[in-house]
Amino acid sequence: MVSGLQYPNNIQKNYSKNVSYSNRGMDLEKIIEEANIYYRENDIAYIFKKPTPIGIVKVVYNNKERRIKDAFYKTPSTLDFNGLYKGKYIEFDAKETTNKTSFPLSNIHEHQIKHIININNHGGIVFLIISINSEYYLLPGQILIDFLNRETRKSIPYLFIKENGYILKYNYLKGLDYINVVDKLIGGSYEKNAN
């Protein structure tokens, strides 16, 4: 495990020796996308990764086709994944840290915090999926908001996440299966409706 490296956008990536350089930091998003595909194919939920927001500077026309020749990555002001489950609006982000004792809040942009508060206020289901200590946790937006209102510290302790989040397990068939936790959050039952 390589730790302490700092990548663009202040997102610290967690990767094992076996993962190639080109895959670094893709793991969490990849296993979430595996779950999303499983949910879509089995008609359980309908959740997608949003396109990456970019700012386009230069477009050229070749044979009537538009081609982007200069563009930059915008700082995300929303979260990476959204969609619907049982008619409910779902939005969440995947966050990784190599830090073992806490999750640095610098991983969450200020606009993302506002976005989480707004989704929560409008009755949507919003959360983070956090990869820490080789474990995966779903941390509900409400718990994050309460923490930020109460605490002045710049990171969320690992033990807080462990106690207040829901642990998620990777499954080779379903990917990182998180919808059963969403079901708990909306008070329904995943098992019943998956039949």
Add this chain to the structure above:
Amino acid sequence: MVSGLQYPNNIQKNYSKNVSYSNRGMDLEKIIEEANIYYRENDIAYIFKKPTPIGIVKVVYNNKERRIKDAFYKTPSTLDFNGLYKGKYIEFDAKETTNKTSFPLSNIHEHQIKHIININNHGGIVFLIISINSEYYLLPGQILIDFLNRETRKSIPYLFIKENGYILKYNYLKGLDYINVVDKLIGGSYEKNAN
């Protein structure tokens, strides 16, 4: 009014003489975004235009900043706008035609049709906002799906849209105000909750 012109992606654009070349076809999206901003600022609904899906071919690193130097526009397989209103999932697309008697179905990609069916099946609110004959209509997904199941024609007659859609009005303060129709679709009341 210029009619019969064919633009990239088979999307026919509707624009008046007063609109500059650079604005062509932007009008409908622009007045929808005005409404979305009004809804967000007044805490009525929380709906965004999705980032445009692009395929990235070449990225260069300049001073630790990533810059996209070659990319192309992907064919959209989902709809342009999504978000939430009273906890409900909302997704829709803006479609324009210069055709005065019907809306050509070539304006809707095959994957978008599947997407509309899936959102509908999962209990989301899905619709098109169609600009035709200098009028704007909200056409619910269910009505579109029923039409496609029943008819073999390659366009939706203007009169069908007029009879089965909901006319929308532009308002200089609110933009193209559509949320009151969404409210009818979910059986609530916009006026009550806007206070």
